Amino acid sequence: MNKIKTTAIFFIISLFLTKTAYVESAEVILSEQIAKGKDLFVNETFAGNGRTCSTCHRLDNNHTIDPKYITQLPDSDPLFIAETNPDLAELERPKLLRQFGLILANVDGFDKPGVLRGVPHLLGLKASITPEEEFEGTVVKHALGWSADGSPNDGSLHQFTVGAITQHFPKTLNRKVGIDFRLPTDDESKALEAYMLSLGRSEELDLDSMFFSSPIVQKGRELFHSKEPGTGQCKGCHLNGGANSSSSLQNGNRDTGVENMPDSPLKLVWKSVPHDGGFGQEKQNECGWFKNQPCYGNYEFNMTTVVEAADTPPFFHNNSVSTIEEAVAFYNSNAFHQSPGANPADPSDPDSVCERCIHLEPTQVTAIALFLRTINAMENIRSSNALELHLEQLTKKERQEQLALAIAETTDAIEVLEGGAIIPNPESVKLLRKALKYEEIALNSRYKIEALKLITQAIAFKSQANDLLLDSSKN
Numbered sequence: 001m002n003k004i005k006t007t008a009i010f011f012i013i014s015l016f017l018t019k020t021a022y023v024e025s026a027e028v029i030l031s032e033q034i035a036k037g038k039d040l041f042v043n044e045t046f047a048g049n050g051r052t053c054s055t056c057h058r059l060d061n062n063h064t065i066d067p068k069y070i071t072q073l074p075d076s077d078p079l080f081i082a083e084t085n086p087d088l089a090e091l092e093r094p095k096l097l098r099q100f101g102l103i104l105a106n107v108d109g110f111d112k113p114g115v116l117r118g119v120p121h122l123l124g125l126k127a128s129i130t131p132e133e134e135f136e137g138t139v140v141k142h143a144l145g146w147s148a149d150g151s152p153n154d155g156s157l158h159q160f161t162v163g164a165i166t167q168h169f170p171k172t173l174n175r176k177v178g179i180d181f182r183l184p185t186d187d188e189s190k191a192l193e194a195y196m197l198s199l200g201r202s203e204e205l206d207l208d209s210m211f212f213s214s215p216i217v218q219k220g221r222e223l224f225h226s227k228e229p230g231t232g233q234c235k236g237c238h239l240n241g242g243a244n245s246s247s248s249l250q251n252g253n254r255d256t257g258v259e260n261m262p263d264s265p266l267k268l269v270w271k272s273v274p275h276d277g278g279f280g281q282e283k284q285n286e287c288g289w290f291k292n293q294p295c296y297g298n299y300e301f302n303m304t305t306v307v308e309a310a311d312t313p314p315f316f317h318n319n320s321v322s323t324i325e326e327a328v329a330f331y332n333s334n335a336f337h338q339s340p341g342a343n344p345a346d347p348s349d350p351d352s353v354c355e356r357c358i359h360l361e362p363t364q365v366t367a368i369a370l371f372l373r374t375i376n377a378m379e380n381i382r383s384s385n386a387l388e389l390h391l392e393q394l395t396k397k398e399r400q401e402q403l404a405l406a407i408a409e410t411t412d413a414i415e416v417l418e419g420g421a422i423i424p425n426p427e428s429v430k431l432l433r434k435a436l437k438y439e440e441i442a443l444n445s446r447y448k449i450e451a452l453k454l455i456t457q458a459i460a461f462k463s464q465a466n467d468l469l470l471d472s473s474k475n
Helices: 003-043 078-084 094-100 157-168 186-197 215-224 265-269 324-332 362-388 396-418 426-444 448-469
Strands: 103-105 115-117 283-287 293-296
Touching (some): 003 186, 078 094, 157 186, 215 362, 324 362, 362 426, 362 448, 396 426
Antiparallel strands (some): 283 293
């Protein structure tokens, strides 16, 4: 072999090895960054009032909180700091926090009345936070929070923590940096960003190629995954069950009339609740059902992913309905039909047609809800198995913590499938219950080898449960 050829071969091998080493190094660096971000998320108070990111985004509750979860917390929990610290008495509305799971958010500025919003989960952010370029994308880098403008400065996930700390972590409502809290360093923000982007799904489903064993669930999929009149027309705003428009393939804001529902439970409990104007800070004076209330924004809220919806109730930005069935049925309501999101008929023109008014029969509402419960359970199974696949590499403490999170996902899958009036796949539920028993025994096992064997069997049961949800002849 001549010298030139030999040199070329060694050069190519060198490039290959360098590239391989670079990829491995990048993966290691990212993994370390995610681990650092998780530690900050769970433990770092940023010299504030004792709250951490996980105070509101609980790891064992899909990175959110809800009224049911809140009832299980002791009064000493930092979530209730407004009840025990006089300096923070106006940080929250304790009654509404406990009853509705609503957090006070000064999204329009601290000189404006705060609005009451549920805590959005943080799952699948990687696939759902690119704003529609010609609209929100001109203002914010990422679509975050309920109205896409949940982050300060450039509106990015990188800056999201700055807004969260300033809003929820201060020692007093003066909110002085360096006195009431400290801001994250650039490295801390990057680590927190990496952690949040690692949560949940990294890819969208492909509903065009998914078929379900239950004819009810399959009908729900057909009604959901369509833009045609006579269906749920859900595909337009929730392509593949995500949070992206089927037209722009990006996350957009829409005015669907949720804020205008009559007899809102929140407004029945607190009649003076400020009207939430959604995206932006422009003052409006025609908000609410009677168009006579002030608010700040353009009336629009961003589209949220629905793959994870069934086990993260209540629903909508104000936690106004409690079940996935009620959330689907909302789109039959006058509040939606009279909203810009429905492109309503012109009342002054008797021949006009409401292009996107939805009229679902109760049986169709049930079918769509059961479809959403099924894909949610499938995501629970995927997440639970992913958490358990590499437990042998962890310390006993780390293994138990991660297994506990996997158990929470398995439990969610069971609750979601059993939560509807109909259980289309009881065989899957039985297998998930078997898996849960094995996981619980493994969690309490003193022996690593025994625990890992139990977990392997649990993964197999869950995988079988998942397969039974699908039509094996078509998938």
